[in-house]
Amino acid sequence: MGLGLILALPLSFAQNYGPKPVKIIVSAYEKIFRSIPELVILFLVFYGLPRIGFRIPAFTAFVLGFGLRSAAYQSQIFRGAIQSVSSSQMRAARSMGMSNLQGFVHVILPQASRIALPPWTNEFTIVLKDSSLAYAIGVTEMLRQGSYIIATHYEPMLIYLTVAGIYLGVTLTANKTLGYLEKKLALPGFEMREPIR
Amino acid sequence: MSEKEPLLKVVDLHKAFGKNEVLKGISFEMNKGDTKVIIGPSGTGKSTLIACINHLVAPDRGEIWLEGENTVTAKNINRIRQKIGFVFQDFGLFNHLTALKNVMIGLVKVKKMPKDKARKRAMEELDRVGLSDQAKSYPAQLSGGQKQRVGIARALAMDPKIILFDEPTSALDPELIGEVLHVMQDLAQSGMTMLVVTHEMGFARTVSNEIIFMENGVIVEQGTPEKLFKNPENKRTKEFLFKLEDLYGEGE
Ligand SMILES: Nc1ncnc2c1ncn2[C@@H]1O[C@H](COP(=O)(O)OP(=O)(O)OP(=O)(O)O)[C@@H](O)[C@H]1O
Ligand SMILES: [Mg+2]
Numbered sequence: 153m154g155l156g157l158i159l160a161l162p163l164s165f166a167q168n169y170g171p172k173p174v175k176i177i178v179s180a181y182e183k184i185f186r187s188i189p190e191l192v193i194l195f196l197v198f199y200g201l202p203r204i205g206f207r208i209p210a211f212t213a214f215v216l217g218f219g220l221r222s223a224a225y226q227s228q229i230f231r232g233a234i235q236s237v238s239s240s241q242m243r244a245a246r247s248m249g250m251s252n253l254q255g256f257v258h259v260i261l262p263q264a265s266r267i268a269l270p271p272w273t274n275e276f277t278i279v280l281k282d283s284s285l286a287y288a289i290g291v292t293e294m295l296r297q298g299s300y301i302i303a304t305h306y307e308p309m310l311i312y313l314t315v316a317g318i319y320l321g322v323t324l325t326a327n328k329t330l331g332y333l334e335k336k337l338a339l340p341g342f343e344m345r346e347p348i349r
Numbered sequence: 350m351s352e353k354e355p356l357l358k359v360v361d362l363h364k365a366f367g368k369n370e371v372l373k374g375i376s377f378e379m380n381k382g383d384t385k386v387i388i389g390p391s392g393t394g395k396s397t398l399i400a401c402i403n404h405l406v407a408p409d410r411g412e413i414w415l416e417g418e419n420t421v422t423a424k425n426i427n428r429i430r431q432k433i434g435f436v437f438q439d440f441g442l443f444n445h446l447t448a449l450k451n452v453m454i455g456l457v458k459v460k461k462m463p464k465d466k467a468r469k470r471a472m473e474e475l476d477r478v479g480l481s482d483q484a485k486s487y488p489a490q491l492s493g494g495q496k497q498r499v500g501i502a503r504a505l506a507m508d509p510k511i512i513l514f515d516e517p518t519s520a521l522d523p524e525l526i527g528e529v530l531h532v533m534q535d536l537a538q539s540g541m542t543m544l545v546v547t548h549e550m551g552f553a554r555t556v557s558n559e560i561i562f563m564e565n566g567v568i569v570e571q572g573t574p575e576k577l578f579k580n581p582e583n584k585r586t587k588e589f590l591f592k593l594e595d596l597y598g599e600g601e
Contacts, residue, residue, distance in 0.1 A: 237444075244441030244500075247403055248455040248507055249431035258458055262445045341444050341489025 178227070185224035191285050193217045198289040214286040222279050229275060233268035234260060266334075266342050273330040277323050284319075294318060354417055356381045356542055357402070357511055362411035364397055371397045372408070373566035379511065379544060384537040386553040387546045389563035390589065395546045398563070399513045402544070403433045416510060431459060434504030434512035438520050440496045442488040448475060448499045449484040452506045460507070474502040478532050494525030498532055505536075512536070514545040550593055554578065562586045 185193070197220075198213035208216070237260050245255035287295045298315045302308050355378040364372040371394040379385060387395050400406040402413055404426050413420045420429045443451050452471035456462040462470070475481045478498040488496055497517055504512050517533070518526040530552050537543055537556050547553065553560050554574045561571040562583075570577065570586045581587045 238439075238441075240437055240439050240441040241443055243405060244435070244437060244443070244503075247405060247430055247433075247435035247441075248503070249427040249459040250455075251427060254458055258454060259443050259445075263443075266445070339445055340487040 182224045182228060185221045186228070188221075190217070190221060190282050193221050194285060194289055210286075210289050213289060214283075218279060218283070218286075222275065225275050226272065229268050229271045230264070232271075233264040236267055237263045263342070266337050266339070269330065269334050269337070273327060273334075276326060276330070280323055280326065281319060355379055355414075356383075356416060357544075358412075358414040359398075359402070360412040360414070362398070362401060362413065363409045364394070364401060364406065365409055371566055372401070372411075375411070375563075375566075375568060377561060377568065377571065379542060381510075381542055382540045383559065384541075384543045384545065384557045385559045385561055386557040387544065387561045387563060388548065388553065388589070388593065389569075393563050394566045395563055396515050399435075399515055399544060399546060403430060403435050403513060405435075427459070431455075431507055432510045434507060434509035436497070436500050436504055436512060436514045436517050438516040440488070440493075440500045440520070442496055442499055442503075444488050447485050447487055448480060448491065448495075448502075451488070451499055452503045455503065455507050471502070471506055474506045475499070477505065477535075478502045479528075492525060493521045494528045497521065497529045501529075501532055501536070505541075511542040511544065514543065514547065516546050516548070518547065518549060548593055548596070550590075562589065564589070 188196075194214065194217040197217040198208075198210060201208055201213070241259050241263075242255050245259045246252070250258065284295045294315055298311045302311050305311075357379040359378070360376050362372050362375040363370075375394075375398055377385075387398070389395055397406055401408045404420065408421060411421070415429065415432060418429075420426075423429050443454065446454060449468065449471050452474055453464075453467045456467035456470060457464060460467075472481060472484065475484055478501055480495060480498055480502065483491060483495060483499075486495075488499070491499065500517075501512075514533070518529050521529065526549070530549060533543070533545070533552065534556050545552070545557070557574060559571055560574055560577045562569045562577065562581075562585075564585060570581060570583045572581075577586060578590060581590065
């Protein structure tokens with residue numbers, strides 16, 4: 153998620169403000185990564201990269217695969233949020249003598265971040281839950297941890313329920329925190345929020 | 350700057366978008382305190398002309414002199430823009446800021462005025478447009494007429510030499526147009542220099558000291574309202590004014 157966020161911000165800028173060829177490349181990247189299932193991306197990164205000479209540990213493969221995919225989704229969220237701030241506001245900012253950067257910082261950003269928060273929360277939750285897929289390439293995430301315990305204690309139902317419970321707890325907490333942030337930042341005119349799924 | 354020198358002088362301004370020649374040599378002058386109205390059919394280049402004056406659109410050729418400085422070749426556009434207020438058809442208010450903050454932001458971020466001083470100044474301007482009681486409202490809580498008045502207060506706060514208006518009332522419901530025109534009329538009377546693109550013939554007739562009729566990227570005719578309404582030289586001016594009277598005439 154962290155890597156995704158770091159990648160997504162420049163990507164969304166490139167898509168909004170970049171020159172045409174950059175826009176095309178970024179948009180192709182987004183389309184590709186949003187169309188391939190997470191698990192397939194993971195396998196491609198983990199089994200594919202060594203074939204062309206990059207040997208990477210499973211955990212790195214997991215971070216890379218998730219980061220790249222999430223970056224595609226997040227950059228879409230940010231791009232949409234930035235675009236939804238009307239261009240006439242930027243014109244107004246420029247007309248009073250603000251630079252492009254000032255206009256972005258003082259006018260676009262405060263609005264775009266409010267608009268992006270709910271879908272971003274959603275994406276955050278998805279990544280959190282999908283991290284269980286790392287199981288498939290042998291990363292010791294929570295589910296694998298669980299299977300180890302099952303192997304020694306033989307209590308599958310209890311252990312899986314515990315894993316489910318932990319996921320539920322973490323996800324709900326994350327959603328609550330972000331939901332609270334959202335309420336705190338709410339302004340008249342910005343209240344058309346999607347419910348958090 | 351000598352007394353005689355006009356505040357704003359536009360000389361042979363040209364602008365094309367690709368092959369579409371929008372401005373084909375526009376020249377006119379404005380003295381301090383003038384209120385001039387630009388009229389003309391849709392797509393004639395009225396918006397492009399006033400966007401050029403504020404450098405929101407870069408002209409291809411020609412000169413724009415503001416207080417004796419050619420702004421087309423000026424290095425710091427942002428400094429020039431601070432001297433030119435702009436009021437938009439769609440208001441362009443910052444939706445995440447209250448009316449007061451909308452008026453303050455330019456003072457604080459561009460003019461680097463201390464906050465308390467900026468707040469005081471912003472309150473004065475809101476008062477001037479009759480909105481001091483809405484200072485804490487967000488744009489979403491204001492009517493169109495109120496939004497546009499905040500837009501005018503925002504422009505005024507920057508102490509501009511001239512304010513450009515691009516169809517300031519055409520996005521408004523008919524019953525809200527009056528309150529905005531009223532504020533503009535007060536401004537004109539207080540000596541503000543204003544260049545207004547509008548189809549409000551009542552305003553053009555009673556408030557402006559000159560009407561500029563543009564068509565197809567050139568100025569067809571300009572003159573006092575009496576002259577243009579009573580005996581225009583150009584047949585096209587006559588036809589156009591006649592049509593406008595028909596459409597918007599009864600409003601005032
Ligand atoms: N950024 C732009 N890129 C390309 N063409 C443009 C651009 N802005 C304006 N034009 C074109 O320039 C011409 C003049 O437009 P402009 O907006 O200046 O007309 P106008 O007189 O203000 O018309 P209206 O009364 O409809 O507002 C139109 O043909 C328009 O399509
Ligand atoms: Mg226009």
